[in-house]
Amino acid sequence: MPTLSDVAQRAGVTTATVSNVIRGKGSVGPATAERVRAIIADIGYRPNLTARALAEGRAPTLALLVSSIANPFYPEFARAAEQAARREGHFLLVCHTETDADIGLAYLDRVSSGLSEGVLAMAGNLRPQDLVAVADRGVPVVLVMWEQTREALPMHSLTVDFHTAGRLAAEHLLALGHRSIGLVSAKTAEGCLVHVQRHCGFLATLAEAGVSLPDTSIEYDRDTIGGGFRAALDLLSRANGLTAVFATNDLLAIGAMQAAAALGRRVPQDLSVMGVTDIELAAQMRPALTTVAIGTVAVAESSIRLLLDKIRLGSVHNEQYSTPPPVLIRRGSTAPPPR
Amino acid sequence: MPTLSDVAQRAGVTTATVSNVIRGKGSVGPATAERVRAIIADIGYRPNLTARALAEGRAPTLALLVSSIANPFYPEFARAAEQAARREGHFLLVCHTETDADIGLAYLDRVSSGLSEGVLAMAGNLRPQDLVAVADRGVPVVLVMWEQTREALPMHSLTVDFHTAGRLAAEHLLALGHRSIGLVSAKTAEGCLVHVQRHCGFLATLAEAGVSLPDTSIEYDRDTIGGGFRAALDLLSRANGLTAVFATNDLLAIGAMQAAAALGRRVPQDLSVMGVTDIELAAQMRPALTTVAIGTVAVAESSIRLLLDKIRLGSVHNEQYSTPPPVLIRRGSTAPPPR
DNA sequence: AGTTGGCAGTTAAGCGCTTAACCTCAACAA
DNA sequence: TTGTTGAGGTTAAGCGCTTAACTGCCAACT
Numbered sequence: 160m161p162t163l164s165d166v167a168q169r170a171g172v173t174t175a176t177v178s179n180v181i182r183g184k185g186s187v188g189p190a191t192a193e194r195v196r197a198i199i200a201d202i203g204y205r206p207n208l209t210a211r212a213l214a215e216g217r218a219p220t221l222a223l224l225v226s227s228i229a230n231p232f233y234p235e236f237a238r239a240a241e242q243a244a245r246r247e248g249h250f251l252l253v254c255h256t257e258t259d260a261d262i263g264l265a266y267l268d269r270v271s272s273g274l275s276e277g278v279l280a281m282a283g284n285l286r287p288q289d290l291v292a293v294a295d296r297g298v299p300v301v302l303v304m305w306e307q308t309r310e311a312l313p314m315h316s317l318t319v320d321f322h323t324a325g326r327l328a329a330e331h332l333l334a335l336g337h338r339s340i341g342l343v344s345a346k347t348a349e350g351c352l353v354h355v356q357r358h359c360g361f362l363a364t365l366a367e368a369g370v371s372l373p374d375t376s377i378e379y380d381r382d383t384i385g386g387g388f389r390a391a392l393d394l395l396s397r398a399n400g401l402t403a404v405f406a407t408n409d410l411l412a413i414g415a416m417q418a419a420a421a422l423g424r425r426v427p428q429d430l431s432v433m434g435v436t437d438i439e440l441a442a443q444m445r446p447a448l449t450t451v452a453i454g455t456v457a458v459a460e461s462s463i464r465l466l467l468d469k470i471r472l473g474s475v476h477n478e479q480y481s482t483p484p485p486v487l488i489r490r491g492s493t494a495p496p497p498r
Numbered sequence: 499m500p501t502l503s504d505v506a507q508r509a510g511v512t513t514a515t516v517s518n519v520i521r522g523k524g525s526v527g528p529a530t531a532e533r534v535r536a537i538i539a540d541i542g543y544r545p546n547l548t549a550r551a552l553a554e555g556r557a558p559t560l561a562l563l564v565s566s567i568a569n570p571f572y573p574e575f576a577r578a579a580e581q582a583a584r585r586e587g588h589f590l591l592v593c594h595t596e597t598d599a600d601i602g603l604a605y606l607d608r609v610s611s612g613l614s615e616g617v618l619a620m621a622g623n624l625r626p627q628d629l630v631a632v633a634d635r636g637v638p639v640v641l642v643m644w645e646q647t648r649e650a651l652p653m654h655s656l657t658v659d660f661h662t663a664g665r666l667a668a669e670h671l672l673a674l675g676h677r678s679i680g681l682v683s684a685k686t687a688e689g690c691l692v693h694v695q696r697h698c699g700f701l702a703t704l705a706e707a708g709v710s711l712p713d714t715s716i717e718y719d720r721d722t723i724g725g726g727f728r729a730a731l732d733l734l735s736r737a738n739g740l741t742a743v744f745a746t747n748d749l750l751a752i753g754a755m756q757a758a759a760a761l762g763r764r765v766p767q768d769l770s771v772m773g774v775t776d777i778e779l780a781a782q783m784r785p786a787l788t789t790v791a792i793g794t795v796a797v798a799e800s801s802i803r804l805l806l807d808k809i810r811l812g813s814v815h816n817e818q819y820s821t822p823p824p825v826l827i828r829r830g831s832t833a834p835p836p837r
Numbered sequence: 838a839g840t841t842g843g844c845a846g847t848t849a850a851g852c853g854c855t856t857a858a859c860c861t862c863a864a865c866a867a
Numbered sequence: 868t869t870g871t872t873g874a875g876g877t878t879a880a881g882c883g884c885t886t887a888a889c890t891g892c893c894a895a896c897t
Contacts, residue, residue: 175876207611242594272547445760523885550884553883
């Protein structure tokens with residue numbers, strides 16, 4: 160592969176000049192610039208990005224740490240994040256930490272040793288102290304939807320107002336006339352605040368409306384349809400007269416729809432079902448799933464922008480950003496309760 | 499951030515010795531090694547991977563070019579590929595080329611300028627000449643499931659036997675007793691050989707069994723459930739007496755199941771439905787989707803291994819590998835035809 | 838005693854690029 | 868005439884790491 164000095168040699172100038180031509184900096188005569196450009200095109204020279212990264216002290220790469228892709232939300236997020244990064248001239252290194260905090264640590268470690276300029280951390284299984292260690296080494300880190308832990312970590316973070324998401328869901332079901340509503344949520348003991356918040360927003364709204372606390376089914380397996388199926392089956396067979404089910408994410412909601420079908424209850428005529436997130440699958444269901452959209456693409460774009468801001472401005476104070484509020488997406492899986 | 503020479507200085511040795519300690523090469527006395535290691539741990543030194551990549555002339559990174567993630571198969575593949583790459587000490591740069599060949603070109607270009615050691619190309623929208631140009635520059639490229647084009651590109655490739663996949667599907671339905679079978683496939687004019695092959699294997703097997711060619715519905719939108727829904731609706735309303743539908747991928751098949759439900763036909767009692775690929779969603783449907791698994795994880799692992807072999811052995815001949823044959827996964831969406 | 842060989846380390850030359858600092862010369866104003 | 872200025876370069880010092888080649892030194896052979 161040709162290098163800068165190959166080009167320089169052929170053009171009869173120094174590498175500095177060629178570099179200046181490429182970067183459009185410094186002052187180079189038009190004739191020289193043209194000659195250099197012609198040679199670059201001729202021999203097919205491409206700058207070595209690794210060398211450039213070393214010389215500039217920064218890599219055109221951002222890392223995204225996600226725990227798993229069991230939930231299609233993550234690929235959707237990753238894709239949007241990658242597009243946003245690309246628009247800013249950056250690559251995205253996607254790292255699946257799976258369920259193993261040590262894999263996360265290994266990634267954090269390697270990624271923060273020069274390969275990437277910053278880290279977007281979404282993986283709930285990362286240990287807070289590992290993140291802090293990396294941040295302390297001067298690597299820009301942005302926490303995305305990191306409501307896993309209550310203690311505020313000393314770094315930038317981007318949060319989504321999941322409380323409002325729960326509230327919107329409750330308001331929608333109440334407005335339709337439902338008064339006997341079941342809740343399918345994730346096990347709170349795992350400290351998964353993203354579910355707890357939705358859960359609480361939902362309950363608070365019902366309480367304000369004077370509706371008694373709903374029957375609840377908790378599922379450990381919060382990122383599978385099967386989990387929602389089992390939870391809803393349990394819920395529907397235990398509690399009579401439920402006319403609606405709210406699940407704290409779309410996957411659980413889809414499982415709930417399946418449970419309704421298995422029990423011979425039609426959605427939405429006999430039972431309304433709704434979720435949170437608005438994954439692409441939600442719109443593809445029959446009936447299409449009513450849900451509260453959190454704006455996946457917007458969240459991804461904000462995350463990238465926040466990280467890039469932190470990198471470029473080097474802001475020290477660790478700000479906390481929120482994305483625009485969630486939005487109710489009315490589809491076919493909810494309707495007024497049967498009389 | 500501390501550098502090699504910081505460590506060397508504190509340890510009273512040269513950077514070469516520290517480097518040797520880290521890499522376990524050369525010969526270093528046990529006492530010195532221990533001292534160096536202690537200092538590394540003490541000051542929290544991490545090798546700069548960019549500098550290492552430059553010095554070694556290779557980056558610990560592989561690039562994966564996918565076109566989109568509309569079909570959940572791609573994230574599943576990407577995840578498996580990333581895990582395989584990690585086990586080999588590599589990172590995975592995921593690049594979504596979307597529908598734009600120029601984005602693909604830009605990625606190919608940048609990724610092949612030192613940032614990654616090799617490229618896994620799955621994106622059907624990449625232009626063959628762009629791939630050839632990159633390969634000619636000496637960048638190892640492996641084509642994965644690149645049956646988009648008939649002309650053999652001069653590079654390594656990994657293919658899946660989709661013809662057998664179609665055959666297995668036909669054999670399964672025939673064995674169950676179906677004689678009137680519908681086919682939902684992707685538009686062949688787009689040159690999407692991965693669908694055409696499944697399609698042909700299926701038809702050939704039916705023909706061998708003396709079963710007349712089935713009714714067929716072609717869908718442009720091959721990577722959405724909605725596409726399968728529309729196609730199957732068309733098919734089922736046009737052709738009377740169909741007892742089974744074979745769709746050339748799982749998404750189309752899931753759409754077909756929805757269409758059956760919309761028409762009041764129970765799956766599998768009234769209509770059997772099956773697909774190809776075995777995406778995770780297939781197992782989560784109710785009834786669970788019978789399908790022909792192509793071994794996504796195995797394909798991903800083979801891709802990575804093939805690419806790494808090409809990189810390490812620098813093999814010049816452009817071999818073509820095949821993954822293990824597809825396997826029928828019998829689930830609840832197929833049954834003998836109604837009498 | 839003289840050689841050999843291996844261990845423990847050092848030296849120094851890169852890898853391909855960026856960039857601050859410097860040089861030269863023509864044009865121009867004072 | 869002298870000084871200033873700016874355009875159009877050049878020089879050279881890195882960025883942080885790897886590695887081939889080399890240097891001492893000491894124990895072990897013959």
